[in-house]
Amino acid sequence: MTLEEKIQAEVLKLEGPIVIFGAGGFIGANLVRQLLCYRQDVFAVTSKPFVPWRLDDLPSHHILHCNIIKKDQVEAIFKEHRFKTIFDLAAYGAYSKQGDVELIYETNFIGLLHLLEISSQFAIKAFVHAGSSSEYGLNAAAPKEDAPLVPNSHYAVTKAGAASMIKFYGTIKEMPVMNIRYYSVFGPYEEPDRLVPVLIDRGMKGEYPPLVQPDISRDFVFVEDAVYATLLCANNIQQIKGQSLNIASGEKTTIRDIASTIKDIFKINADPEWGDFPNRKWDLKEWYGDASLVKQLTGWQNETSLKEGLVKTYEWQKSYSKPLYEKKLIQDKIRHKLSAVIACYKDEQAIPFMHKRLTDTFTKIGVDYEIIFVNDCSPDNTNEVLQKLVNEDDHVIAIEHSRNFGSQSAFLSGMEISTGDGVILLDGDLQDPPELIEEFYKKYQEGFDVVYGRRVAREGNQTLASFYKIFYRLFRSVSYVPIPLDAGDFSLMDRKVVDELVKLPETDQFMRGLRAWVGFKQTGVDYVRPERMFGVTTNSMRKNLSWARKAIFSFSFVPLELMTYLGWSLTAFSFLAIILQIIMYFVMPGNPQGVTTIIVLILFFGGLQMLGISVLGEYQAKILEESKRRPKFIRRNIYRKNY
Numbered sequence: 034m035t036l037e038e039k040i041q042a043e044v045l046k047l048e049g050p051i052v053i054f055g056a057g058g059f060i061g062a063n064l065v066r067q068l069l070c071y072r073q074d075v076f077a078v079t080s081k082p083f084v085p086w087r088l089d090d091l092p093s094h095h096i097l098h099c100n101i102i103k104k105d106q107v108e109a110i111f112k113e114h115r116f117k118t119i120f121d122l123a124a125y126g127a128y129s130k131q132g133d134v135e136l137i138y139e140t141n142f143i144g145l146l147h148l149l150e151i152s153s154q155f156a157i158k159a160f161v162h163a164g165s166s167s168e169y170g171l172n173a174a175a176p177k178e179d180a181p182l183v184p185n186s187h188y189a190v191t192k193a194g195a196a197s198m199i200k201f202y203g204t205i206k207e208m209p210v211m212n213i214r215y216y217s218v219f220g221p222y223e224e225p226d227r228l229v230p231v232l233i234d235r236g237m238k239g240e241y242p243p244l245v246q247p248d249i250s251r252d253f254v255f256v257e258d259a260v261y262a263t264l265l266c267a268n269n270i271q272q273i274k275g276q277s278l279n280i281a282s283g284e285k286t287t288i289r290d291i292a293s294t295i296k297d298i299f300k301i302n303a304d305p306e307w308g309d310f311p312n313r314k315w316d317l318k319e320w321y322g323d324a325s326l327v328k329q330l331t332g333w334q335n336e337t338s339l340k341e342g343l344v345k346t347y348e349w350q351k352s353y354s355k356p357l358y359e360k361k362l363i364q365d366k367i368r369h370k371l372s373a374v375i376a377c378y379k380d381e382q383a384i385p386f387m388h389k390r391l392t393d394t395f396t397k398i399g400v401d402y403e404i405i406f407v408n409d410c411s412p413d414n415t416n417e418v419l420q421k422l423v424n425e426d427d428h429v430i431a432i433e434h435s436r437n438f439g440s441q442s443a444f445l446s447g448m449e450i451s452t453g454d455g456v457i458l459l460d461g462d463l464q465d466p467p468e469l470i471e472e473f474y475k476k477y478q479e480g481f482d483v484v485y486g487r488r489v490a491r492e493g494n495q496t497l498a499s500f501y502k503i504f505y506r507l508f509r510s511v512s513y514v515p516i517p518l519d520a521g522d523f524s525l526m527d528r529k530v531v532d533e534l535v536k537l538p539e540t541d542q543f544m545r546g547l548r549a550w551v552g553f554k555q556t557g558v559d560y561v562r563p564e565r566m567f568g569v570t571t572n573s574m575r576k577n578l579s580w581a582r583k584a585i586f587s588f589s590f591v592p593l594e595l596m597t598y599l600g601w602s603l604t605a606f607s608f609l610a611i612i613l614q615i616i617m618y619f620v621m622p623g624n625p626q627g628v629t630t631i632i633v634l635i636l637f638f639g640g641l642q643m644l645g646i647s648v649l650g651e652y653q654a655k656i657l658e659e660s661k662r663r664p665k666f667i668r669r670n671i672y673r674k675n676y
Contacts, residue, residue: 036257036336041071043264048158049074052116054101054148055123057085060163060215062222063256064120064263069095076114080123081401087222101144103427107151115155118267121148122163126188128224134187141191142198149202149210159267160210164277166252166322168193168214174319175285178214178277178326196277203275211266212277216322220256220342221349229253232291233347236299244305247289252281252321255342258335265331273330281322282335294340298347370401371474371525372453373467376443377406380461381413387459388422388429390467398474405451406461407432407443423672431672441542442665444522448531450671456531458522458544464562465523472558473525482553485517485524485545488562516549517557524548542665 034042044067051068055061056077065088068075073095079085080100088096097114099106101123123144126137145162152160169176170183170193184190199212219229235242262280266273292305328334337345373391377384388404395402406422408415408431419431432446444458455477459465469486476484522544526534533551534544549555 036261040067040257040261040264043261043268044068044071046268047072047264048117050076050114050116051118051120052076052078052097052110052114053120053122054078054099055080055121055163056096057081057087058122058124059087059223060218060256060259060263061120061122062087063220064122064260065091065095067257067260067264076110076116078110078123101147102139104147104151105427107147111151111155116152117156117158119148119152119157119160120163120263120267121145121160124163124165124192126186126191127165127167137187138191141188142194145195145198149198149208152210153202153206153208158209159270160208161263161267161270162195162199162210162212163263164196164199164212164214165189165192166214166216166279166281166320168196168277173321175283175321175323176279177323178279199277200275207274209270209274211270211273211275213263213266214277214279214322215259216252216254216279216281217320218254218256218259218280220346221353223256223346228291229343229346230350232295233343233350236295236301236347237351239299239301240303241292241295241301241305243308244288244292245308246318247292247305247307248287249318250285250287250321252284253286253291253339253342254280254282254335255337255345257345258282258337261336262327262331262333265333266327269331276330278327278330279322279324280327280333281324282339283322283324284335284339285319285321286339291339291343294343298340298343369454369477370403370452371395371455371457371470372447372451373402373404373457373459373470374444374447374451375404375406375459375461376409376440376447376522377415377419377461378409378411378437378440378443379413379415380411381415381418383461383463384415384418384422387461387463387467388426390463391470392426392428394467394470398471400474403428403430403451403453405430405432405447407447408434409440409443410434410437420672431670432668433670433672435667435669438665438667440522441544444544445535445542445665446668449535451531454528455525456528457525460522464564465521466560466563469523469558469560470525476556476558477525477527480554481556482527482530483524483548483555484526485520485548485555485557486562487517487520487557487559489559516545517555520545520557521562527553529553 047068049072051072051074053061053065053068053076056065057079061077062085065075065077069091075095076097077088077091077095078097078099079088080102081098084091084093084096097110099110101107123140125131125133125140131137149160165188166173167186167189168182168184169180170185170189172180172183182193182196184193196212196214199210202208203210219227223230225231225234231242259280266278295301324334373395375384375387380387384406391402391404404426406419406429408419410433416431416433419429419433422429423431430450432443432450434443434446438446440460448456448458455474457470457473459467465486473484473486524545526548530548530551530553534547537547
């Protein structure tokens with residue numbers, strides 16, 4: 034039988050429904066595709082809300098979205114589909130670019146725990162977990178499965194721990210589970226920056242890429258052999274449950290060997306240029322395996338030679354890889370996580386609508402997201418509404434403040450805990466339409482660091498709207514930074530902008546002014562600001578004047594300059610008036626002197642002095658407030674869904 038026929042036979046033996054967690058990865062995608070060649074009760078699970086580039090040509094009904102870190106999501110898809118055969122290929126940290134240490138442990142250990150615990154509640158037939166030869170760590174030269182594990186990276190630690198967990202569930206709890214330790218698997222759909230795809234890409238051009246020391250060794254296994262081994266393990270689970278098995282060719286292949294094979298395939302005339310050993314603490318010079326046990330227990334052995342595997346990969350790569358890799362580059366470029374921060378005060382009725390409209394918008398533009406509601410000590414039932422949302426949707430985080438600190442502090446509170454690549458600020462009354470985020474995001478993808486909403490018109494009281502327009506133009510004319518016209522807090526800001534805003538020390542913050550002050554590449558998107566959907570505005574004339582004072586005295590010295598110019602002008606005028614009075618005394622000695630004029634002048638200059646003192650007082654009050662160094666806000670609680 035050919036390898037393809039053997040794979041088909043093993044696929045048909047599996048009991049369904051079948052699920053593959055981590056199906057968006059290299060081995061996972063190959064396994065999914067092989068399974069779908071021969072049966073339809075197959076489900077590919079990805080952790081992202083979009084379809085990964087390796088799977089985006091598959092029928093959508095075969096693809097599920099579930100993050101194994103989140104236990105409720107795992108429970109939900111198991112209850113709906115009642116899987117019988119589980120392949121767990123979900124992992125994080127295998128590549129040097131995957132450096133989030135907490136996520137390594139959460140995915141590789143806690144995620145596996147969730148899968149095993151929930152699987153134990155169902156009558157599963159087989160659970161195959163993808164381990165790694167990295168589990169051996171420093172003991173990497175052809176170790177047998179019972180050799181000591183000496184992990185030398187966080188990824189290796191978690192994989193070694195996962196192997197122990199599998200052993201516990203397989204031997205003590207007698208579940209049909211086992212662990213596969215893959216060596217250097219290669220073939221179609223591998224990451225384009227890995228050794229084999231790069232060698233083939235450069236080989237097609239008749240050249241070599243820069244290479245490390247020639248004597249570094251690896252154990253290469255073609256992906257079809259790895260898939261066949263995975264299927265064999267699932268069908269022989271009762272004989273191997275609780276065990277870890279090496280999937281390796283058993284051959285020590287050096288970089289010189291693979292370079293020589295590439296030279297033979299592509300008829301390269303030049304010799305490779307050798308460099309230093311890569312500067313990675315977890316990497317090893319000798320790394321190859323012993324697959325005798327898996328052959329003994331399942332009959333598997335590596336069937337595809339290195340050259341044959343490279344040729345197959347080359348045939349795929351020259352025909353299919355370019356458009357796929359271009360999709361990957363596009364996905365890597367445009368897939369972001371966005372954080373929406375909503376300041377809430379008396380917005381109890383609007384919050385559910387805000388949540389739905391934000392969710393619909395984020396889903397439409399295909400991003401990962403979180404929605405952070407900040408309850409700024411609202412006197413209504415906002416807190417109860419938010420707790421309900423938190424329990425229903427794991428994308429929602431709710432912050433409760435100890436008292437009302439104002440919308441600017443509410444925004445800052447949410448920005449501080451946000452984790453998105455971009456952060457969106459919105460008022461909770463739905464006057465900032467969430468659907469406009471789609472336009473913001475397009476500008477963000479074009480390279481703008483800040484995209485703000487520009488209110489070209491307002492619904493409602495047009496007299497008040499006119500005053501707003503006048504104020505923005507006055508504010509811009511007196512500010513020492515270029516303030517965008519008609520722009521409120523509604524905006525999308527890149528993470529680097531948010532980080533700079535959060536670091537600013539001042540207590541009395543005016544966010545839209547600070548957003549302009551920090552600079553970066555900014556642009557606006559026009560929109561008509563609707564009226565408040567529910568209730569009445571919480572802004573009064575006094576509050577509006579307070580906003581105006583905060584803006585001007587935070588970003589302008591013009592009031593002080595005007596007092597200076599006015600003081601000099603009136604001093605000069607007074608000096609001239611004195612001279613005129615002396616002249617009049619001698620020219621018209623009998624002319625009566627006006628008491629009324631004196632009283633008016635006293636009132637005028639007294640009022641002017643009071644005005645000057647009040648301007649100075651505004652600046653002194655800001656200095657006093659900043660000198661106290663009080664916190665900008667105090668959180669009473671942060672609500673997240675418990676997993």
